[in-house]
Amino acid sequence: MKSQMKDILPSILITLVLLIFFEVISSAFIPIFGIKEYKLPFHLLIVLHLGLKLRTPYIAVLILVIQYFHSFFSVEGWEMGTIAGVIICVTISYLKDLIHLSSIGITILIVQLFQLQWLVIVSLLIYMKGGDAAYLTDKFWHFVPESIVISILAPFLFIVFDKIWSIGETDFIGEQG
């Protein structure tokens, strides 16, 4: 349990640097190769990693910080992602005894499921705000390939994030309170 700010600050700073790197890749480098329609939501993967692996009471604040930095690269803003992230973390805390990221396959599956939950929450918020459901179809068709790529990348990037947050093999969710 990381309940002290001094345990969190260095890790979140490194995570933010990594997030900026990924956002630049997604917004400036990938479009160079002609892929302008699909953008990889790395911020979502970072939020899911925090939710799945980190035990701290400040999780909501960390998600807010991640989403705030994401908003410098997207007009999406930080609000909807923060709401989705916090709700997902609450869901994870209820399901923690059922979730064990014990293999690559399971990690991919769990990340994909929580991305689906993210899509449902954000779509609901967009619909409540704009009242236009037609836009959500387009969003869904973007979500399918993007989420699959993110899920496949998840097991490998989680290893990097684990090192940043000093999370060991025994720190998998479900094995600690």
Next chain:
Amino acid sequence: MNLSGANSQRAKVLINTSVLLWSLFFVTRRATHIQKTSAFENFMVDSFAPLQKGGSVMNVWTSDKIDHYVTNIDASKDNVDLRQTISKLNNKIFQLDEIARENKRLKKLLEFGVTASHRKVLAQIVAWDSSSDFKIMRINKGLKAGIRLQSSVVTADGLVGYVYRLTENFADILTITDANNRVDGIVERVRAHGILEGRSHSKCQMKYVTRTEPIILNDQVITSGLGNIYPKGIKIGTVSRIERESYGITQRIEVSPSVDFSRVEEVIVLVSSGNAARQQEWSALDGKGSLGRK
């Protein structure tokens, strides 16, 4: 700060609830047509955007290295000087060709809308929005170049969008293919009015067009000038699909933008003079300004 046990759980619930409520409050407050940023946000965007701009610079640099160094690495030593000369000349020719093509493009851009009473600011696209839900482009000009929020953005082919978010050196353009963008348009041939909304990367939907309007495929759609954002008469696109039923009030029209958004490299930002005075007049007409209250 150190939290443990029951205190930690209580703190977690409290922080989660606070962050959720805080976010919900800002979701409801967020305007969809414009995004005003704080000085800190401007600073952050201005700091990170050059990294994004580095993407295109890196691309040119890498291509240059591959084309002019790696492919020549096997050349015999006797031919090094000659090859270097050829390489330099080829590079120069390539650069000149590129400059010629760019000149042609820019000339075409600047010739566009010569009669319009707007100051034109030429800008390059440096990045796209990092979320695929939004069709936003980031350009390398901002407040310092005289650009203002809600300035129209065009290319020689037609309308691109308007300035949605602005910092000192960069601006985000909400393109007409974004679902949050609304453009008041006219079908040029029959002068039928409608509102265009973004649908996907290459399509817009024209809403509220009366069913009785005799619109046909390939009709040109232009801006009407209503709405105080886009000047009148800018080409938006052509009608690519019509769904007209024997009942109902309106017909469903799909418009293909005349701008190919996958190939846009440079754009022109149209900055109208006297924006402040115009804004005041509009506020007065809307009943928000001091004139309107009198």
